[in-house]
Amino acid sequence: MLERSIIQGRGFKNVEENGRITGFQIVLRNPNYRGTAASLLDGVDVTVDGEHWESHVPLWTLQGKTHTLESLRATTDVRWQLDEYATITVPKPGGLSAGVHTIEVTVYLRRPYFPPAVSRSAFPASAKATIVPPVPAGGIRHAVSTYSYSGDIYTSMSMEDVMADIADMGATGIEILGEGNIPGYPTPDPAWIDNWHAMLERYSLTPTNYGSWIDTAMWHDRDLTEDEGAAQLQLDLRLASQLGFSSIRPKFGVTSFQLDPHPIWEGVVERSLDLAEELDIVICPEIHSPTPIKHPVTQGYIDFIERTGSKHFKLLVDTGIFQTAAVDDGHEGIEVEDGKRPAFLEPLAVPMADLAEVLPHVHFIQAKFFEIDENLHDLHVPWEDIVKTLQDAGWEGWLSSEYEGRREPYRGREQVRRQHALVRQLQAKHG
């Protein structure tokens, strides 16, 4: 699906020629209600952060070929279809800085079915969009969780759009929710699986972590047994393996406000370790606010690692535990009563020393966040401290964007780009 905005967030980037940045590109969808012969295009005004380029200056890439406005006007077999993009290339030596920019465009189309005096129609559009810098070499690997696009997936984004967004920002890993993103779960159509692998190849993406659930309170009258829990985990391990994932996060039902997992967790995992080893998938329980690192729940997982000596059970850290400011944007399904926010949205502010201490056991990090402003300032999560801690330790796992802020359409897509721009700037600063 195309983005609703005429100016697409995906595709906004600097252009490199022979090792030098010569300009930038903006991707547009056709603002009219019909496709048009390209000869009827009459230029595009572009203004970025107040700097202006006249309508005859930008180059147009349509249906795989790049034209000047002059050559576009003379074409006889080029079209701008409603379901196709136009890529607008604007010359600007050095390009645009990493971060958020204000873009304004006016697309000019001639419409011969309007009276000649008014047939040159102006279609103005504006947007904020983010230039994401390249990934610094070595160290942290960059992924995105489909969770970031909750509400967008299946309403304005297909799985292919998710992958295209991830690849466009130069990230290389994709994290999914098994029970969210696999049509026909737990028995997807083999054609869906084939297409999944074909798309991974097309967008050069690596499957990273697969989110699963073990719903211990699945029925009203009794809890899930250890047998049933193990069957669920093993079903998801096999499915994750079929799809190429290297870790799985089983979310067990909990029994307390401190998120103590249901007591079957240990038996369920222990019975599944042989399969995890066979499939080479790491089982990762999630350390999630309000549970900090220095806590019996986390310690229980570390004890399990030490007791079993398994290389296929490690920790997954959700960066919500490092939050230093509260989030009051609301959360689906959570009612805030008497102004009292739920514990997991309170700032837990786990110290970096705790992260450093536990990092050898950490396989995967969900880069939970809620809002990054136009100056690439995160309102809640201390990315500079986190990135420095990871880099100082030489940690080389996946950092997977998990946007959890307001679910306005397209907001997650733009916020994830901002997070990648921010984290990469910090990597470069401390690298």
Added chain:
Amino acid sequence: MLERSIIQGRGFKNVEENGRITGFQIVLRNPNYRGTAASLLDGVDVTVDGEHWESHVPLWTLQGKTHTLESLRATTDVRWQLDEYATITVPKPGGLSAGVHTIEVTVYLRRPYFPPAVSRSAFPASAKATIVPPVPAGGIRHAVSTYSYSGDIYTSMSMEDVMADIADMGATGIEILGEGNIPGYPTPDPAWIDNWHAMLERYSLTPTNYGSWIDTAMWHDRDLTEDEGAAQLQLDLRLASQLGFSSIRPKFGVTSFQLDPHPIWEGVVERSLDLAEELDIVICPEIHSPTPIKHPVTQGYIDFIERTGSKHFKLLVDTGIFQTAAVDDGHEGIEVEDGKRPAFLEPLAVPMADLAEVLPHVHFIQAKFFEIDENLHDLHVPWEDIVKTLQDAGWEGWLSSEYEGRREPYRGREQVRRQHALVRQLQAKHG
């Protein structure tokens, strides 16, 4: 694609059992970020126009089977996937009245990974949606133009969604824009054409009118020749025929503010009449504001019909010509300068007597409109007069919804339902 709103506009309807209306249905998408075992569902509160049904009352249809809340809780193999609908059936003898209703729902889901005291999560949602009454027998046939969904198609709606919406409101015809809705125009992939026909069959739809363009000012340096214009029209005639359409509306470039068509029109059409006859497709020029019926342009078309005696050239009337109030909602690509609105948005208020007089020549009507309020009152177009005129004349062609109001996401979809509800009520009143 699912609609963004948890409460889907499509699927809101009364339920008939053994010839009696026993209740109504609301279609929902899953409000959570993951799919869920149906045993974790804990009911849905429903309120429509203030009338309330408790959460245990509605029936749930998931994955093709209908359950009470009690039987749903006991299921072991039923799921509510993120990409699947739940249909909620509410008992109400006599059902809901035709027209716009205020719907509020709260879906309850148990989430075992939340602390037990708060694991029953409430997901509230509300929407305005429209019950469309059945089509009165005989007379006017009901269609919808894809133009109604401009901006939605390719961003939140596939062609299949368009067809599903049309079928859901009991309309039976689809009108398209060739250069807007055919990927790869003018040479679509044969697989796309096969799928087009398969979808028509699935949704029991008849292709009606195909919008085409003859861009006489396609190039800067010269006008299209009659040869080139005829080639364009004949290309579209063949494509329309392949897709099963029975009429085509070529939009010629114009030469004046009164929308005088470019002089090649007559030669282009005349050279194409044999092909139109061979394919049995009626070529229909569009009578569009600011051109009224009593006008040399319209008269020119009637003269052509009389001179050629062709049964394959008739008129298409756009109901914007009957507008009695101005529209100031803006229009893509049109700049309003000094508060002066463009002529085609001024109310032309063509008298019904003119329509009655020309009706024998009218093959197709584009039911242009801009806004219908919650009381099914059209702010601009006098539907009662139009419907009465068509019914008095026994006119039996297609009336095809062409929403042209504000292009807010999903607005066209809801407005089209309102128009069908309004027109059918008027048909029943005057029938």
